[in-house]
Amino acid sequence: MSDMTINPVRQAPAHPPRDAHKRAAMAGLTPFIDALRVPPVLRPGRKEALRGIDIDQTTTWVRLHSELPPTKVWAYGGHYPGPTIEVRRGRRLRVNWNNRLTGAHPVTAFEAKQAVGAPPPTDEPGRRGDGTLLDGVAALPPWTVTHVHGAVTGGGNDGWSENAVLPGDTQRAEYPNDHRATAWWYHDHAMDITRWNVFAGLTGMYLIRDDEEDMLHLPSGRREIPLVIQDRNLDTDAEGCLTGRLLHKTLIGRLGKEGKNVTQPFVGPYTLVNGVIWPYADVEACWYRFRVLNAANSRTFRLRLVDDATGVPVTGAVWQIGSDGGLLPRPVPGDEELSVAPAERMDVLVDFARLRGRTLRLVNADPRVACPDVMQFRVGAARVPDPFVLPQVISPSFERLTHGSVPAHEHRLIALTPPGAVGNYHPEMWEMREVPEAEVRIPSEGVIQIRGANGTVRTYRRTARMFDDALGHLIRHGDWEQWSFLNLGGISHPMHLHLVDFQVLARHRYPADPNTPYDRDLGGTRAPLDHGGPEPVSPGDQGWKDVIQVPPGEMVEVIGRFQGATGRFMYHCHILEHEDTGMMRPFVVMPREVLKFHHHAPGGHGHDGH
Template sequence: MLNRRNLLKAAAGAGAVGLFPWERVTAAASESAVAMGDAAPTTPFAHAMPLPPVLRPSVSTPTADVYRLRMAESSLEIVKGLRSTVRTYGGSLPGPTIKAVRGRKAIVHQTNGLAVDTAVHLHGGHVRSEDDGLPMDTIAPGATRTYTYPNQQRAALLWYHDHAHHLEAENVHMGLHGQYLITDEQERRLPLPKGRYDVPLVIRDARVEADGAFVYTRPSDCPHLLVNGKERPYFTVEARKYRLRVLSACVNRYLGLRFADGAEFTQIGADGGLLDAPVTRDSMTVMGGERVDIVVDFSRYRAGSSVVLENTLAGGGERTEVLRFDVVGAAEDPSSVPSLLSTLPPVPRADVEREFVLRTYPQMTINDKLYDPARVDVRTTLGSNEVWTVTNAEPPIARPDFHVWHSFHTHLVPFRVLDRNGRGPGPDDAGLKDTVTLAPGETVRLAMTWSGYAGTYLYHCHQLGHSSSGQMGRIDVVAP
């Protein structure tokens, strides 16, 4: 009989090492596998939402903070009442938050206490190639590697996660992800909600079996949605404004987030930090790797009431609840959202144009090539202003299918989305981005300047099951 586990075994046996195991199964086999799961029941709002711990430096010098993290297996309660073994940075899921200040270096010693190779990538980081966590630049079990992050970039929520070739999807899914928050003086001067009113929401899917086993499998078999490492929790808020930093750490799915009552919120930032001006929204689509910085005013609710954040893109049969906010009463609120948030760098005008086509069939490719770390796909020079046209070649389909959605992520530098499908940027494209969503059939044009450091970097789909299967390219930046 073809149940889910046998299917994975069969697919793993049939494919090359590390292939996203369900890429080659037929739709019919997929359906039967989905129907035969034995996941733990999903029970929303059984946990209070925790805040990820903040990592303390082991040493601070006048110019740098030094951190130590150890990757290891940890036993954690993710679904109420069950223990699950996950892969963690520093024993928590998500990993501890590194709080960096612009202009001060962070030096992170990462020790691999796991049985698999790892590589730590700082997503959104403007860093040297040797600190980028390239797929072949791995940390063997038992070894330690030191990453230096200059923090010479705007304030933004970044995240660190695994990037070892063929293993990144499994390693991130199993827990190797954490937040990295850069602040700066310009942002600190703004009257935005601060301190305990500035809250990270790290959202990701998972599958926890009835016995607590935490398994890596495809998104349609992952019924548990976690916020800060707990399944569909609740969070107690005062009736005032909160800044919520949404990070999707989903490996292979995208989220459609809205409040169940349709309430509006204010977007103030994106992947690369604050927008120039706030935008009022009532929903957003968030792909794995993307960050959306929003301000929500809970003073519209009376004390004792609740509002649920829901996922409008939940799969068939999945629960839609993500997180319940319980409002406990009025509070003083000196915060506000200014009409001018930041000055974005000017949009580069293209000296060089390039095209990238992402395909799902017959393999996960970019420009019909699987990733080869020895092959240079793009060679550019420091200071080059470029416009990249990126297309998801799969035809538009009515039924959501995580498999044929893609995204596009650049290492080293962020970009601006110039247009989407020939029209102005979409509502999810505002500000400085480093990851964009590509629904089947969509084309985006991205403008960026390759700056800062010469060396080898990457661009790839951030559905990590796809990049693990080869949907990734190498860009070498050389001095002019």
């Protein structure tokens, strides 16, 4: 099938209209004319699950919007997003991830230059303006490895980034699924090229069911719907017509005294839900359950439900009942924005009975977004019998962790640096170790000092910054550990740990670039970073998590237990452009009896976080 062209893109006016539909029309496509697609569900039986199911990665064509030509994508099981895998807790599943991809990479990669005084071109369709086509992407082979995000499984089954396979080969993996009910997801994780492989379409959802969830009698069947949210850009031809081809267009900015180029993470003008641009869904006037996944490369969505006619936010109808790692203890009202960063999941209930006969829009409330629409809901006018009642308690088994309720544990500090540190023009992720002040020169590169809430100054020296630096984090199987992520400036980073669920203990303010003792050119602090007080932990972040947003000027403390599996795993920023350019590091979990004989056994870092 050859690429076709259709629908010329109109030039945006200098002052965009305020109406969301008009803003969407500026992007050349009409919103809300295509129905939401729901991926098929795979529910393997016991024998089938142990024997192993086959999921083929194939090259296929899909229609992202009825006004577009077909788009070539890489898909699991021929579907974009891939089939939703559904299993019961404790039932082991074996999957053969078969690479059956053919042809050239379906993504065009383009780096655009920003004109002086002009708005960023990334929210505009096509390659408009000056820039550079990254020819190397077109030459990439279909080299893939699947990671089930959130899964507690051995290191050999986790989808190690360098263990990707070429077409004709198979990645075999096993998932014990011994986990509370939750929504995981699976996606490609190939070293250095995850941003383009996921962009090509390699993503899908993975649900675990258990008895506690069953007892809630939550909306199910047609009334439980996955919402896989992504943003994309599309290429245009010489006449400005949309070709339907996926376009990974990023912005090249200027940074530092030397004016070095730095590539920004991807954001795009088109919002897709389940592979459809600005879809609509017909719903009945009753309760629905939505399994929300942000599968975007870098965009954080600030989701809000509004009346389509007036734009007034809906109140009293939206409730969050779960986060990345499972059900929350109690329902959290969703009258305010629900912020969901890349790779975060939310379990959300909506009472459409309160909104009978109305048309609603799910929007991204971020004011920087040119086209805020996400999707539309059309609520039926008929009354519908619905026995569901929102319970006051969602998860009776949930226990909130505190410093005092967890046994003695290791403390680790990870510093997230803004671009420009010591000649690297991408953000970095530094592993830090506390050292006596007399052992290092102050100030110097790779040294950070922090003055905590009690006034004590602690000194930290960088021990690793790149993926291939020496292994630093050796973890005893079964141990609890506290990890503190300190964002020294730049943008917010969604930090993800493989293997482990954690809870957020605390958030603390610290100075961030540009008004900070941290010096980009030096790559260290010229004076201690002063504790600026605590920040609240939102109710939605007080459940079990495996991704946490770390804004600039915050230290976020999380704690979890590394149990259930051993082996080599990774942690990283889940902005895909960041993990591909250096914000990813390994860690190893080993039995404590074995670790006694290891030549680099772990020692305490002595960091109390604040």
